Amino acid sequence: MQAQSEDNPWAIGIGVNAIDFYPVGEDMPQGDMFNEYFNVEDHWNIIPSVSKLTVGRYIGAGFSAELAGSLNRIDKFGDASTDDLTYYGIDGGVNYSFKELINPEGWFDPYLSLGGGYTWVDEEGFGTANGGLGFNFWLTDNIAFNVESKYKHAFDNELNKHFQHSAGFKIAFGGTDTDGDGIYDDEDECPETPGLEEFNGCPDSDGDGIPDKDDACPELAGPAEFNGCPDSDGDGVADPQDECPNVAGLESLNGCPDADGDGIKDSEDECPNEAGPAANNGCPWPDSDGDGVLDKDDQCPDVAGTAANNGCPEVTVEVINELNEYSKTILFDLGKSSIRKESYDALDSISEIMNEYPQTVFHIEGHTDSQGSDAFNLKLSKERAASVRNYLVEEDGIDASRITSEGYGESRPIATNKTAAGRQQNRRVEVSLEKNREE
Structure with a gap:
């Protein structure tokens, strides 16, 4: 995100400022409010050097606090000329950015500011209440071109109220990116391991589209349906749960085959090609006396009998x-x-x-x-x-x-x-x- 934010909470600004006493009065030499607001040549006082420094700290929810220091030289007081007077200002306030409301992912960042300060013109000092409108144009994630126009209302003398315009660059900093992956720690779900932006800073070592933290097999590529694990034999059972990972089998038998379909996996079936019960290790029960009653149910396994009499002969x-x-x-x-x-x-x-x-x-x-x-x-x-x-x-x-x-x-x-x-x-x-x- 391009902005001063929780990721980069601090910002310093450097630029130039212009002081204009004209569009804030009612009589000559000062005109009506906002009159000839952009008359740079006739009314603006500018010195050709760095003349304004700011430092700011993001508070949260679009608000940030800012402290500014500025200097200038006054030789235009409205329509009148004056001797070169020194101008110093120290101002503090709160800015509210509209960026999150209008274009969270964009570069255009308008804001309003409210605050106060103290200004000295030559040797006269006075307090001011300030309100302004500014724009940050974010050139990168951390650097913005800034323009601002601020009205300063003087409390002691109506003649001292004025506009201060400024332009310059703002640099946001202070974000922590421990793993150096370009994603700040407060948004990085894996802040100590370099990762990808698409996975909120977490890595995907096997490149299967599943971040390692959610991948049951982070070193082996596999589909999402198996939590990132492969299914080598293609039987629908992921390798970690497949007791026979190289031979296609049944899910009910943990991926192992059952050739005779008796519900006993071949590796434990003593008769893998002939169906039989688990109680007889997968082999069919014998019928030693051939009477149709299996030995396991035959109370007389060595003497032919009838099923009605549990395999024993019936007395006639x-x-x-x-x-x-x-x-x-x-x-x-x-x-x-x-x-x-x-x-x-x-x-x-x-x-x-x-x-x-x-x-x-x-x-x-x-x-x-x-x-x-x-x-x-x-x-x-x-x-x-x-x-x-x-x-x-x-x-x-x-x-x-x-x-x-x-x-x-x-x-x-x-x-x-x-x-x-x-x-x-x-x-x-x-x-x-x-x-x-x-x-």
């Missing part, structure tokens, strides 16, 4: 019937729950069948005929069912959790109790499925 009616063919041959000592030795083969055959269905829970039922008391029959049936269960568990190694037993006494006859043949059928042990039994 035929199997239950086979079990009960063996159970019919189980014999007990008379009126007791002890099993006769000749029944052991039948029990072993029952356990072999049960082992084919490792996930099935079987139920051993004990029944009696109607002879004897109900209480005795119920107790005997419970004990005989328990004896069968104990043999299968303790002798044949069936898991105890897979066999339950219960006695029902004479409550569930399958034949008449009036004949010996019927009572023999009712004295029995049966095998059923635990989930199907009725209480």
Whole structure:
């Protein structure tokens, strides 16, 4: 910006001044206000040397304070001539610039000034109230050609009021540019590192159009969509976040490929060309028994079964019937729950069948005929069912959790109790499925 401002708060001026007493009076030898305002030859007092010095300080919001010292020699007092009189003036005031309002980036800088001072003409001194209009024409950022016209109203004598015109050069200075990039520190977002004006003084080391301070990869050129980082493999994942920066991959896998599409990146997939779950390291689950139920879900992975029974074989009616063919041959000592030795083969055959269905829970039922008391029959049936269960568990190694037993006494006859043949059928042990039994 070309102006005295916060960047260059100080300004000194050097120039010449002209004193004109004529266009401020009402009678001869002074004319009316502004009369013959530009009559340089007849009314202006000028000495051919540097005759005015100023020093100013920017305050803010277009305002600046200025102190001026000037000298001259007076030989024209309006239309009258006079002996050469010495003229000294010391003035102070405040200037307000219109530059920000009319052309912030331009060179034309008009301003108004208000203030006061003290003037000596020969040996007479008097105070003045000052008001003026001036123009700075900024030739560079720091140097301006200045013209100004200021009215000085004298308090002690109407004859001493006058205009002072001046022209010269003004030099603005005082701005700090630590890194020397031409951008003052107060506007430089990177004041200690040389940078570019387009980035408010910050550098762009890799030339990708993103200043280093906002560039996640300041030494490597990259597009804005990746915060200035490159995407070497073109997969839409910036290299710093890409775990496989040289091989195009998927954003969901941090830029790594997944050839079989199973959601496991190839570098961690033990079967990169064959889809499988993460739980099996990217390889498909096996089905060892070929029953259509994967081993991970198959409770009987080495025995073909059904999906409905979690991969285990299901007990059919035929199997239950086979079990009960063996159970019919189980014999007990008379009126007791002890099993006769000749029944052991039948029990072993029952356990072999049960082992084919490792996930099935079987139920051993004990029944009696109607002879004897109900209480005795119920107790005997419970004990005989328990004896069968104990043999299968303790002798044949069936898991105890897979066999339950219960006695029902004479409550569930399958034949008449009036004949010996019927009572023999009712004295029995049966095998059923635990989930199907009725209480």
